[in-house]
Amino acid sequence: MTGWTWEYEGYEPADERLRESLCTLGNGYFATRGALPECSADDVHYPGTYVAGCYNRLTSDVAGRRVENEDLVNVPNWLPLRFRLRGRPWLTPDTATVLEHRLVLHLSSGVLERLTSYGLGNGRALTVRQERLVHMADPHLAALRTEFTADGFSGELHVEAALDGGVTNAGVERYRDLDGHHLTHEHAGTAEHDTVWLRCRTRTSDIRIGMASRLTADAPVTIRHARPRTTQRTRLQLVPGRPATVDKTVAVYTSRDPAISDPLYAAVARVGRAPAFDELLRSHRTAWAQLWRRADLDVPGEAGSILRLHLFHVLQTLSPHTADLDVGVPARGLHGEAYRGHVFWDELFVLPFLNLHFPEVSRALLRYRHRRLEQACTAALNAGRRGAMYPWQSGSDGREETQQLHLNPRSGRWLPDHSHLQHHVGSAIAYNVWQYCEASGDTEFRHTKAAEMLLQIARFWADAARYDKVLGRYRIRGVVGPDEYHDAYPDAQQPGLNDNAYTNVTASWVLTRTLELLHGLPEPRRRELAERTGLDDEELDLWDEISRTLHVPFHEGVISQFDGYGDLAELDWHRYRQEYGDIRRLDRILEAEDDTVNRYQASKQADVLMLGYLFAPEELQGLFARLGLWLDEETWQRTVDYYLHRTSHGSTLSGLVHGWILTRARRAEAWQFVQEALRGDIADVQGGTTGEGIHLGAMAGTLDLVQRGLTGLETREGALWLDPVPLPELSSYGLSLRYQGNWGVRLRLRHGRLEITVPSSDETPIDVRLPGRAVRLEPGETGRLLLPE
Template sequence: MTSEWTWEYAGYDPKQQRLREALCTLGNGCFATRGAVPETGAGPVHYPGTYAAGVYNRLESTVAGRRVSNEDMVNLPNWLPLRYRCHPDDGPLGDWLTPDHRTLRHFHLSLDLRAGVLTHRMLFQDGHGRRLTVTHTRIVHMGDPHLAAQRTTLRAHGWSGTVEVESALDGDVSNAGVDRYRDLNGHHLTGRHTGVTPDGAQWLSCHTITSHIRVGLAVRTTTRPEVVPRTHIRESSSAQAFTVPISRSRPVTVVKTVALHTSLDRPAEDPPQAALNRVARAPAFQQLLVSHRAAWAHLWSRAELTVPGEAGRILHLHMFHVLQTLSPHTADLDAGVPARGLHGEAYRGHVFWDELFVLPYLNLHFPEVARALLTYRHRRLGEACAAARAAGQQGAMYPWQSGSEGREETQELHMNPRSGRWMPDHSRLQRHVGSAIAHNVWRYGQATGDIGFLHGQGAEMLLQIARFWAGAARYDTSVGRYRICGVLGPDEYHDAYPGATAPGLDDNAYTNVTAAWVIARALELVDELLPERREELLDQLAVDAEVLEGWDDISRRLRVPFHAGVVSQFEGYGELAELNWDAYRARYVDIRRLDRILEAEGDTVNRYQASKQADTLMLGYLFSPAELTGLFARLGYRLDDELWRATVEYYLHRTSHGSTLSSLVHGWVLTRLKGAGAWRYCEEALLSDVADVQGGTTGEGIHLGAMAGSLDLVQRGLTGLEAGPDGLRLDPVPLDEISRFSFSLCYRGHEGVRVRILPGRLGIGVPVSQQGPLTVVLAGERRVTFPPGAQHWLRLPGA
């Protein structure tokens, strides 16, 4: 890494190739292509993949003697293939060259984050001293969401002759990028047809097997010097071969321009013809590069975040991948937040609760994208209500994993790579995903002031989720409180009590507290609605004043368990056995996936006080200390600073951090508490993907929630920023490792508000606009009003 805007890898390392391919993926919010070299196809080392937002397909497979159904984000036809071989005037025709060829002498990979340009540079040298340098320059156009291009330059040193170049469009692809899924059916495409138009454009059409999404690609390949290609057409692929003269003074340039369309596009067009039309109109590579850079420059102006040093470099990479997955183009799509981006096939491209970590960043930079992602959830509200009815419940029961339709896509079985056994997967019992959606709706409304959405689609979701929680809570006379039983918390390790015959846990603290919060916010929202809208909504839900009184009672009397002076993760957590953490670390070193280790030993993590990731401590991530204290007080519990600090300390020693989100949450909570060791967790959150701390998972797709969460850690975590109708509340906390930074944000019509943090000082700049004054509340006490055009520095309390 040579600059804050460049991500580089020197030297070729086959073991690191898939990690690099994921981290060097290029995308534009509509589709993305992994950073694979074009010379090779899919195999143990390389895995080219192209994925389009919202393109899913469902297949059945036989696993452990059972028929299972899985919906996957589909690996689309590969537009990258480009191979070449040299024919010197004084020698025989050489081999097809790849980075794995014995003549490779130099390999360099560079990703320009500011411009969204990926460059591969290679040098080959044969036994006679003849050298060939190859430079691939690739973009996935941020201005035109259907275009991508690659320019390849070949230079001869110490020889002359010809170079044979073959450019292909390959439809013979499958989903095979995750080893754990190797026993599952991954052939999602059928009906492949290929051809070449009279003007030389290759095209390919196909469709997904069960979702019947039609896909069309068109590729225009040009060379300089210009030569007439030889065309080879097969059923699922086509290739064009060019024999081009080359010498030291006459390099060869090959440009591939591709257009990708699907039947999900709006307006609806025939995908193959739309792709052919678009590629025919596409300008030359240099013009595409200029307009692509301009589009990225506009994005960066809205997403400004400046942090000195290595942390700043990594944060730029994280911003880059967030913006590639969820760009302003995404606002035109029916797409959610894929947990692993558009970067690979892990989690099958599904939408989890990761938007909980992504939307806070988008709310303050790209609110139109945040609204579109919430609209994805609203379009699936009917499916969530149907799922609740099927479970004997009311309201909306959103799925833990969502895809195209909004039905539950969580796998029923998952493989433990350590034991090779397929195990039941009960993670669909994480009903707290509904609370996450409600939280996102509310926070979006607070940050943007979008009352139209909050009182419209947002209110429908929030009230239906509250209705679900009110129905799921059961009054227990023995404790005089309401309980929510048979669920899983964010921890995921614990899915049942030791020896139980049925999955599920009772009174998960995170689930119950957030459910109470949802119901309280729903009641608050009902009071805010205009009378006509209130009557319309309550009639739809068949909810009257008596029902609302019942909701209020539940929101005040949901049970939260405690043990040993701390908040219990769930009822009975404190009765589980203690794990010998030192012994397991000594035996296995990396125990992040402790559940797999114990299962392979014939044991189960359900027996121990050991969590995969932050669960109870998630409450400190979602809510400020004042909010959390108020929530517990509403429930009739005391949560003071001492009890919360004890709870944090307790779970710090009982968490294996088997999720990249865990270190993010722990870093956030400790930072806000000004606790020792906060930077350790913040740093791990920053490094989670770039260092592949989960041991091989990043190559299957980046962890979008952790990347966006690290941006938000600086934006809100270090500043204590809360956006609401009364202004921007700021309560910065010192962190020596990131003590100087700045960022801009969009708040309720104020675009480009600039926030700067220096030791002991806070700077606010409000751009000139037609908006009214901006109110800033510092540390909950000092209120300052900034008219448009004002810039001031404020001294921080205790400085």
């Protein structure tokens, strides 16, 4: 890697899936994996294309049960472009001699460059150079330029380009027992002499998909339709040393798009208007340059290069084009089919970064949640609860999409999945709503959609809490926390745990913040809300009481992950590391041994410690104080130590959270976890998972680690609060922010000195608060502050 490129040398079939994920190109509307255009889907290659929000639901027979799953659909493949010499087989790196192979991902311009030299025998070679883009200015366009250069021979090269509707969802091996045939009614046709089209629809969601392709070459183009493909062919006359070029331009629309009458008509019309490749490339580069300015993050060295790659993939999944869509935050980006493209709680790690660069995107992602508020209220009602019970996994319409069964690849057994009990997703949504409003100053959203969501989430927690006369406190039973390993007590007949500390503390926070928001509403708006929801003072008084008396268990002087955690057996960590090496998925190892992780003090990822990720030390102490509990620095440090030694880090989020916490708790150990978070996907530390899609939350979280974690940045009480921590390995960095209408606020930390520049504008001054100091900066002003040792 270099500062602005990501490169792979040589052809390595075992690495192709990983490279395809990390070389995915997208624009927030759709994305295409970095597969080689001449290769079809097989055990090595997987050329997937995914349109944001395009889901389909199918039912499969699994382990003797009928199981329904909704998936992000692998739409028709626009990439195919293969080539051969006359009378010879099609050339691929798996079947021909590869003399040279190089992939270069240009982060600054969003272009994937590929160069392959095929050996043809007798000193002859064919060099193939390609440039690929998924257009960042026009979200419906993509283009592929291919240059063929002959070395040591002249002759005719046959080139075939296609749109392929015969694709399935088959990118994740453990899902292959499930039905992955999502497309039907494939039809193809010709629009112009150089343009073909393909249309189809999804089988149950009935989303119509239109795709059109224009092929430009220095030779005549012929067309052949053979359902489910449409093919364009040309014959190039190659002369040694003289490149022959073929350009393929594609447009994609679906019936979910606004301002169209028909997706096929829109695709044909758009590709017909599209300029030549050079002009497309120019406007594409300009759009990317604008994004980089708005999301500028300047970190030196290897860490900076990795962070830039992470930012690149965040922007490809959630760009300004996302602001026009009804979509959530897919946990694995638009890069693959793991988790079936579902929306979990990963926005908790993504929105805090977007809030300070692309607040319009954050608002759209929260609108996705608001549009599904009624569905969440229906789910709560069906469960015998009031308020809104948001699903752990969400897709098209907001119903619970968590699978009923999951496969343990170690044992080959299908097991019940109880992760739908992770009701803390509601608190994550409330947290994101609050953070967005604080960072953006969006009063209209705060008074309307934010108030409506927080009210119903708070109502759910209040109704879920039950008073325990013995404890004299409220308790929340039958949940699963962020850890995910523990979904029941040992030998229990029913799933669920009692008084998960993270769940209860965040529920208290939701109730407190909702009361604060409601009390701050204009009286007419508050009356409207109360009339529509049946809210009264008695209910608000109950919320206040519960927010102060929720039970948070302790044991051995540390916060218990849940009630009874301290009674579980200790795991022989040394034995399992000696025997298995990588024990990140300890739950699968134990289940294959006919044991269960529910018996042990062993966590998959940060659970209690997530509290230190969400809340600054002072705020976390205040939350415990409201609950009538004492949480001093010594108790928190003991809690951090306790769980550090009992966590297997089976999630890419775990290293991120631990690194974030240790930057303030124990800086000497923080860098190890920060590095793990940075390398999670590029090194595929989970062993094959990155090839199924990148981990978007972890990528965005590393960006936010610099933006908020190291700077101690908070947006509250109408001010920017800063409390930088000196992490030696990342002691110099710069970033720009968009804060409450002020574009391009620049922060730079260097050698213990903090510099803040507010660009000239007609906006109001920014109040900056540091420990023991307050500064007001006018637009056009720069503040330089010396930080304490």
